[in-house]
Amino acid sequence: MRDRVMALLQAGVAAADPGRAVAAHMADVLADPPGPGGGWTVIALGKAARAMAAAALEALPEAEALVITNRGNDAPLARARVLASGHPVPDAAGEAAAREVEALLHRAGPADRVLALISGGGSAMLPAPVDGVSLAEKQEVNRLLLGSGADITQTNLVRQALSRLKGGGWLRATRAPVTALILSDVPGDDLRVIASGPTVSPIGSVADAAAMARRLGIWDRLPGPVQAALSGTRAAEALPPARNILVGSNGQSVAAMIAAGAADGGVPLAGDVEECARALLEVVRDAAPGATLVFGGETTVRLTGDGMGGRNQELALRFARAASDLPGPWVFAAMGSDGRDGPGEAAGGIVDDGTLRRIAAAGLDLEDVLARNDSTPALAAAADLMETGATGTNVADLAVFLRG
Numbered sequence: 001m002r003d004r005v006m007a008l009l010q011a012g013v014a015a016a017d018p019g020r021a022v023a024a025h026m027a028d029v030l031a032d033p034p035g036p037g038g039g040w041t042v043i044a045l046g047k048a049a050r051a052m053a054a055a056a057l058e059a060l061p062e063a064e065a066l067v068i069t070n071r072g073n074d075a076p077l078a079r080a081r082v083l084a085s086g087h088p089v090p091d092a093a094g095e096a097a098a099r100e101v102e103a104l105l106h107r108a109g110p111a112d113r114v115l116a117l118i119s120g121g122g123s124a125m126l127p128a129p130v131d132g133v134s135l136a137e138k139q140e141v142n143r144l145l146l147g148s149g150a151d152i153t154q155t156n157l158v159r160q161a162l163s164r165l166k167g168g169g170w171l172r173a174t175r176a177p178v179t180a181l182i183l184s185d186v187p188g189d190d191l192r193v194i195a196s197g198p199t200v201s202p203i204g205s206v207a208d209a210a211a212m213a214r215r216l217g218i219w220d221r222l223p224g225p226v227q228a229a230l231s232g233t234r235a236a237e238a239l240p241p242a243r244n245i246l247v248g249s250n251g252q253s254v255a256a257m258i259a260a261g262a263a264d265g266g267v268p269l270a271g272d273v274e275e276c277a278r279a280l281l282e283v284v285r286d287a288a289p290g291a292t293l294v295f296g297g298e299t300t301v302r303l304t305g306d307g308m309g310g311r312n313q314e315l316a317l318r319f320a321r322a323a324s325d326l327p328g329p330w331v332f333a334a335m336g337s338d339g340r341d342g343p344g345e346a347a348g349g350i351v352d353d354g355t356l357r358r359i360a361a362a363g364l365d366l367e368d369v370l371a372r373n374d375s376t377p378a379l380a381a382a383a384d385l386m387e388t389g390a391t392g393t394n395v396a397d398l399a400v401f402l403r404g
């Protein structure tokens, strides 16, 4: 049963393979070639940038690419300049990369074509603070947003208002027509949110961003220049049109898992992880023997301790606790599609009807584990920790329930 669950998760991850996703859409890209004397400017941003650029360059034998990605994903790539940038905290390397991106975009003329390859993590990797705001101040804003409980849409609304390149900034910076291939790591696949939407219109106005900072309770702690920038009015402008194409997403991965033989679980992985665990249990309670249900999305965890864990590991444990009276055999697994769940090395958790017994046998008190958000050691003690290594893509979280 565990092998079947892992094979389905693997099918979901494979469907989000950045190289394959880009290759599948290069015919669309090539349908709008450069004009006479023009060429391609390829700029890739985010955790999947290198893999996306590699696939694009296969189809563009004359082109070179600028790749901005996080450390660890920054292996050299033929015909590309690969720049490592700070993530999740923006850094000076990212600021220098942002200047290179701007220079390339400015240089491209109307006969050229810009191919933007956008993936998650891009917001932190390309800090381009608006006039009057320093990198250190942007770092502080980042820190405040992370601690405020803001979701990714709220976070990126504020980030966009403080950036030259987010929220359509790439379009403002170039005279060349832009096509963007976008790999989504956000629930709902709002293109304005993914990597803060460099090639689409912003989520809201500067005033909306200021109102959000107030609502999140961080306004009074924002550095003065940031408050000033958020108090200004940036005239709403019509952005040049761009072709924005979603090439991979959580929904597409869930669809691939369904194509591999599972059924749609019908509820998203969303909201508070405990509430989500209970909602999943309600869905699977009446599942017939042999039924396999798949789920996608991203939950949130309210931290009450400082243990080692991640939202998928916590979801797996909370599901096992909620399902204590669910007749076995059953298996439930949840993972981050990037193979990373929280700060450690684990990808997620894979629990079954014996998990609670194994945790107790290891001398652990599950209530205490959950109160300390310490899911990794508990899952490891039950031989239920999932470790896949980095998968090279990121389309949020995937989960599978299988009834034996």
Ligand SMILES: O=C(O)[C@H](O)CO
Residues within 6 Å of the ligand: 119, 120, 121, 122, 123, 124, 152, 156, 185, 186, 193, 194, 195, 196
């Ligand atoms: O970079 C970001 O903003 C997040 O990963 C969402 O795409």
